[in-house]
Amino acid sequence: MSFLKLEALFVSRALGGVPRCRFSRGLRELSTAPRPTPPPPWRVLFFGTGEVALPIARRLCERSDLVSSIRVVAPRPKKGLTPVLEWASEKKIHVEIYEPSSGICSAEQRNPEEVAERYRQCQARLIQLAKEKTDIGVVADFGYLIPSSLLSAFRFPPILMHPSLLPKYRGASPIESAIIHGDAETGVTVLDLDPDHFDAGNILLQKTYAIPPDSCCARVRAELAELGAETVTECLEDYDRLYSQRRIQDPSKFSKAPKMTPADYLVNWESFTSSDVYNRWRALGVLKTRLRGCQSVRPKAGKEHLYVLIHKVEKADSEAIDDLENAVDAEKIAQARPGTLVWDKKRKKLFCRTRTSQAKDHWIGLAQLQFESGSRVIDAESFKNCVKIHLYPGKCVFF
Template sequence: MALRVAFFGTPAFAVPTLKRLVHSHHAVVGVISQPDRARGRGQQVSDAPVKALATSRGLPILQPERLTRELFEAAFTALRADIGVVAAYGKILPDWLLATPRLGLINVHASLLPRHRGASPVHRALIGGDAETGITIMRVVKALDAGPMLSQVRLLIGADDTTTLVEAELAARGADLLLATLDEIEHERATETPQDDTLVTYAPKLTKVEGQVDWQRPAREVHNLVRGLWPWPHAYAFLADTRFILHRSRLSPRSADAAAGTILVASATAGLHVACGAGAIEILDLQLAGKRVMSARDAMSGPLLKAGARFVTP
């Protein structure tokens, strides 16, 4: 029998899962998304990706400011959902809500739990240099991302993969895994595996201050920071008093025979190479505050990015 599904999600990561649900034999009886917010440089209020999709498909949309019983219980109960599916909704769900659908709620989480519980699992996987990540479908419980696991799928992380690339692949795989898991639940074949609490790590929300490059770190760690913090909040570095946002990098074959942060090479033909605590990186794309993103080779026409100059180490 088809399940009546209440879907909780907000950003682009959740869109493939909602699309798969809409095209499945299950019934999406309501979409719960975060309230509209000002977005982008112009701070214009616009629909989040999940709301935009739900609107285009004529799905009922709920956007509660708070998930209190007083404000939301009547509307949620009226959906008569058999199960709730959560994919990057962005809010902690209260106990009363978890107890409302007869089959509870399940979550599409972008890590191999119990590793990287929390809000930023993909970013933390890349920053930490993980060789693989994945999707875990688990039961939603009161504790953060601590529920028993229903299914997992793994994904290898390439040495130069960015958060955007990995998230897109995980979103697609998560949609497939969610539908397969729902079918198992529907036919009462689902099995649950408790998480091993001795293996738990956390992936807290990102902050802008984390983006400042410590050039004393090995080149691989600096490169991981750049790709893990793209497209937000970005890695950045100071040269004199000028802040450079680093958009794209790669490991450099150059020998780092200078102090950490020193520009080893700066030429239109050889590129922009910077010494790290061990090894060096090549900066490929960067940006001055308030300016457009440009290739490092184009940026070197200015007065700052010259061989021998040194980025500040915090």
């Protein structure tokens, strides 16, 4: 497996003697050329948008001993202000809007020639800013590749914070992927940037993070963002040593974490165990399934199947599972195929059968649901009253 590698070779410009770095293919090896002594304090150009980037921007702004100035680069928002843009506006921090090389970011950018011209002008402004007013770029939760012409304009090679232990979960959804797969541990990585591939740079520093049991994505994201801010500042404090000791990512440990699609929210009851369903809900917050073989009492009466949103799931404890499997209808329940719904009168809970992988891992509790027709979120008992639930296998199932 081949990667484009970044080689930072510091040379002096003919005028001014300002150290520059250039990017080339091949192994990322340290240059033997004289290196400038890195700050602090740093003049930082910060590239970021969302919730993972915001704590880093805040931490850099607070560390006056480490950062003398900070400017922000962010994509043009599609709706409202992103967390980083909102923060920059409150702090009256200089912002440059990043124009992509292709695609439509706003109604005015429908002409490909206009898009290309905006991109060219944006790159020219950022290159000038990198050369004259900043020392280094710091990137987090940005979403665009940064071209080598801009990366090489900085005095020191920029760094990127990625919320996973690279090369595991390289891509747009590393936090969700770690939770979906039931990982007990993840972490953050600070690396240099590859101008041609996302998250493919050399590693400067990594820190691990134990994922709290039963924690949802919002909590993990917030805590990883704070850990990322701590790790970035540590890298800037000891940049010269960490950069000189950076290491190539191990290709044997590589895995992807692509952006989540609508298909990722759909529950496959034939394939998922109860742990799979629970972890997917922790990661995504809302799941989607189809309900068939039942007579709807209120919403969409007469439809062969309904789409249902699952807003909250609960683990089925061993006592509840024993009660289900020892009930009067135990034989029918034992024959139930994945997706079958069962109402537990004693606990007033709704359980759904999943694929069996091990003992007592084939029932999941559904606590809050919503018909996709736009009705409000309802509890399990209200949902049960909306559909006539049959215990017979195949009569009323999610699929």
